[in-house]
Amino acid sequence: MSELTAINPATGETLDRYPRMQASHLEAALARAASAAQDWAAHPVGVRAQCLRDIAEVLRRERDTLAQTATLEMGKRLAEARAEIDKCALGCEYYADRGPDFLQDTMLASDASRSFVAWQPLGTILLVMPWNFPYWQAFRQAVPAILAGNTVLLKHASNVPGCAMYIERVFTEAGLPEGVFQNLPIGSDAVAGIIADPRVQGVSLTGSETAGRAIGAAAGKALKSSVLELGGSDAFVVLADANLEHTVAQAVRGRYQNNGETCIAAKRFIVEEPIADAFAERFAAAIQTLRVGDPLNEGTDIGPLARGDLRDELHDQVQRSIDAGARCLVGGRPLDGPGYYYPPTLLDHVEPGMAAFDEETFGPVAAITRARDADHAIALANASRYGLGGSVWTGDSVRGEALARRLECGCAFVNGIVKSDPRLPFGGVKDSGYGRELSELGIREFLNAKTVWVG
Numbered sequence: 001m002s003e004l005t006a007i008n009p010a011t012g013e014t015l016d017r018y019p020r021m022q023a024s025h026l027e028a029a030l031a032r033a034a035s036a037a038q039d040w041a042a043h044p045v046g047v048r049a050q051c052l053r054d055i056a057e058v059l060r061r062e063r064d065t066l067a068q069t070a071t072l073e074m075g076k077r078l079a080e081a082r083a084e085i086d087k088c089a090l091g092c093e094y095y096a097d098r099g100p101d102f103l104q105d106t107m108l109a110s111d112a113s114r115s116f117v118a119w120q121p122l123g124t125i126l127l128v129m130p131w132n133f134p135y136w137q138a139f140r141q142a143v144p145a146i147l148a149g150n151t152v153l154l155k156h157a158s159n160v161p162g163c164a165m166y167i168e169r170v171f172t173e174a175g176l177p178e179g180v181f182q183n184l185p186i187g188s189d190a191v192a193g194i195i196a197d198p199r200v201q202g203v204s205l206t207g208s209e210t211a212g213r214a215i216g217a218a219a220g221k222a223l224k225s226s227v228l229e230l231g232g233s234d235a236f237v238v239l240a241d242a243n244l245e246h247t248v249a250q251a252v253r254g255r256y257q258n259n260g261e262t263c264i265a266a267k268r269f270i271v272e273e274p275i276a277d278a279f280a281e282r283f284a285a286a287i288q289t290l291r292v293g294d295p296l297n298e299g300t301d302i303g304p305l306a307r308g309d310l311r312d313e314l315h316d317q318v319q320r321s322i323d324a325g326a327r328c329l330v331g332g333r334p335l336d337g338p339g340y341y342y343p344p345t346l347l348d349h350v351e352p353g354m355a356a357f358d359e360e361t362f363g364p365v366a367a368i369t370r371a372r373d374a375d376h377a378i379a380l381a382n383a384s385r386y387g388l389g390g391s392v393w394t395g396d397s398v399r400g401e402a403l404a405r406r407l408e409c410g411c412a413f414v415n416g417i418v419k420s421d422p423r424l425p426f427g428g429v430k431d432s433g434y435g436r437e438l439s440e441l442g443i444r445e446f447l448n449a450k451t452v453w454v455g
């Protein structure tokens, strides 16, 4: 296909077509990124930090246009799209404020008269990004890389070409020098060639496990640095002493925000037996009040899924789980009519071996699994090939913290929904990938930790 097509998932209608980048233009973009990398790294860090503040300003000015484009292209609610833009602006300001400190030399005592680690940019970094948070995913990786003095190439998901174009426009409008940030409207078939190109020094993917294996292999073959932020099937462990009303409200928020299309959404609700029936009953009642509809409408709680094939895949997972013995308490069938709508769905008595337990469900489907006690709940939480996030809900936060330490994941929360925050490292273990984004650890991923020894 010579074009990238944006389709409105609320209607199934084509919004716009964007020409794919030709090979000669891709070659020119790579050359621009490599030559800009030299100049950009030589800019004082204070100048680079000021650019981030200017980007935050443009984001806030263009908030409505950017938000509307995301809603139209991938179906998230308008209010959530606006909040995403605000988060990008905050991410820029966080790294403008804290980044210069993170880049200071780290002094280390040794047999030298002076020895230290100098944190230096690697060069050009390729970002391969998903559609579900079309701005935040790209910004949270691009911003620290750029502050560090790297240049960035973005290969965005094919179904959000308008968002990708706007991201480049924001960087340009903010006055970033040419070549520091470029959008590449290309297909995934061009990614391995870019990773292998000697002008590119690293790659960061946020996406599925399948893409992770392909990109990890390409990076390994080319000996390039890589960060992989992949799928998740986060456990939401509810102990018998949890405040039921509050916990159910948070469970519903944690599962259904962003139409359920969130890597760190709570997906497996593992509940201690004594309160499992009450939890399931309240959860079912709460999701029956959620309004499914046009994401541009302010009264909507759940919009459409981003693509028709993703809805089909989700429904297949629900169907296979029911066939294997899960009980469907709410929803469970795609909605009729135009658009890729799937209703809030609740499956109870889900067990290991069922699709809703073993696989990542990327949409508004919650699975309840009953646990004999807290140890059994943690064992069930860890009986997953994923390890992105997880949470424990209890009236005893000290016990909650001890159990959180036992969760096999990259981000464990106690009495809180798993979320990304620029101030805290973010990433997974197991098949959820490797490397960290955000905070001081995130900026380190695409830096050369150069040891300097002075005699």
Ligand code: NAP
Binding pocket: 128, 129, 130, 131, 132, 133, 137, 155, 156, 157, 158, 159, 186, 187, 188, 189, 191, 192, 205, 206, 207, 208, 209, 210, 211, 212, 214, 215, 228, 229, 230, 231, 232, 262, 263, 264, 360, 362, 388, 428, 432
């Ligand atoms: P995806 O299909 O893996 O796509 C992500 C990006 O990778 C897109 O730009 C895609 O390009 C590209 N891609 C796909 N296959 C590729 C390949 N073989 N080689 C090179 N590039 C490839 O994932 P998605 O459906 O957009 O996003 C949903 C997934 O992302 C879920 O699994 C979710 O959990 C995960 N996710 C993880 C995080 C995290 O932080 N851990 C955050 C958000 C989402 P095309 O669009 O052109 O195919």
